[in-house]
Amino acid sequence: MAGNAQESIVEEDGSILAHAEEMVRAIKQGDEEQVKSMLEYISLAREGGLYNEVGKMARQLHDAMDTFCQETRIDELAEDAIPDARTRLRHVITLTQSSADRSLTAVENTLPKCDSLSGRIDELGKSWQNFKKREMSVEQFRELSASLETFFVEAEKETGDIRAGLNEIMMAQDFQDLTGQIITRVIELVEEVEGNLVDLVRLTGERLVNPYEKKEKTEKSGVEAEGPQVPGAASKTAVSGQDEVDDLLSSLGF
Amino acid sequence: MNKEMKILIVDDFSTMRRIIKNLLRDLGYTNTQEADDGLTALPILQGGGFDFLVTDWNMPGMQGIDLLKAVRADGNLASLPVLMVTAEQKREQIVEAAEAGVNGYIVKPFTAQTLKEKIDKIFERIEAGS
Numbered sequence: 001m002a003g004n005a006q007e008s009i010v011e012e013d014g015s016i017l018a019h020a021e022e023m024v025r026a027i028k029q030g031d032e033e034q035v036k037s038m039l040e041y042i043s044l045a046r047e048g049g050l051y052n053e054v055g056k057m058a059r060q061l062h063d064a065m066d067t068f069c070q071e072t073r074i075d076e077l078a079e080d081a082i083p084d085a086r087t088r089l090r091h092v093i094t095l096t097q098s099s100a101d102r103s104l105t106a107v108e109n110t111l112p113k114c115d116s117l118s119g120r121i122d123e124l125g126k127s128w129q130n131f132k133k134r135e136m137s138v139e140q141f142r143e144l145s146a147s148l149e150t151f152f153v154e155a156e157k158e159t160g161d162i163r164a165g166l167n168e169i170m171m172a173q174d175f176q177d178l179t180g181q182i183i184t185r186v187i188e189l190v191e192e193v194e195g196n197l198v199d200l201v202r203l204t205g206e207r208l209v210n211p212y213e214k215k216e217k218t219e220k221s222g223v224e225a226e227g228p229q230v231p232g233a234a235s236k237t238a239v240s241g242q243d244e245v246d247d248l249l250s251s252l253g254f
Numbered sequence: 255m256n257k258e259m260k261i262l263i264v265d266d267f268s269t270m271r272r273i274i275k276n277l278l279r280d281l282g283y284t285n286t287q288e289a290d291d292g293l294t295a296l297p298i299l300q301g302g303g304f305d306f307l308v309t310d311w312n313m314p315g316m317q318g319i320d321l322l323k324a325v326r327a328d329g330n331l332a333s334l335p336v337l338m339v340t341a342e343q344k345r346e347q348i349v350e351a352a353e354a355g356v357n358g359y360i361v362k363p364f365t366a367q368t369l370k371e372k373i374d375k376i377f378e379r380i381e382a383g384s
Contacts, residue, residue: 174363177267223350225312228341237345245359252352
């Protein structure tokens, strides 16, 4: 290979100097052939040095990239963490959507009950006013008395339903805690990716001028808090719901 | 069961604290106080007067599991009933909480019915044991 030949030329100490001296001598003597030959030798040697330098840079960059990949968890980020974050964010959409649906359904079911209650209160109020003004026959009074009795029973049931609807809306807000935890984790991931990108830019821009701080690998212990489990990204040891929690606890004597 | 008992609700998300507070009120427990993590909860508990602790696990500052351990290690609080209400649902975590002396464990999202059942069960056991 030409490259190898050139490298060996450069590595020979003094060989360029010797050839330069020979060239000067040849110029003085007017030996055109010898001048050309020496010039060619020297320029080849110069190119060889350049190739050699480029080769060294490529090796250093390669080594630096290797170290970078080992010391950051860039592979893991690309292969696991980013897809995992996508799954988590999709789960946030699912949770917020289901919460909005639950709340709206509860409102839709509750509002007509309020309307019907207030309608009947209005009706009974009018009859009551008639009664007070003594504009009421005995027959009408019997009717009023009967509808009041029905109203008391129904009103109790319906205010119970309204209460249940309001409770349902309240419980639907539980998404905020769960999505908050999930999004906080994704923000942490984005920060890590950002840090790695800055490192990468510095690495390719400065060719490893700065020594790398060894990043501590965070080993996750089994009991470390990790927030809500997300469908599709759930831990293998996660239970699937309250029933399994109860079973597990009862197996422990609870 | 004593509806007047004083309950501390610990969760870093105010929405969840409000939900738990409202559910407890619905069950007849109106004497509640709130804290947003273990670090703020512990001095409140040490101030005395609490009969029941409801805590999340995953919180900044001091986590719920560490709050539970701190409670059990404190002579004055050691027997305080503790209910964990958390999104943490790995088996080893539940076992850890059980070993640390938790009285009940609810995974989020949960229902009002579950909360009622667990609270009833905790105090039935305590009354049976005493």
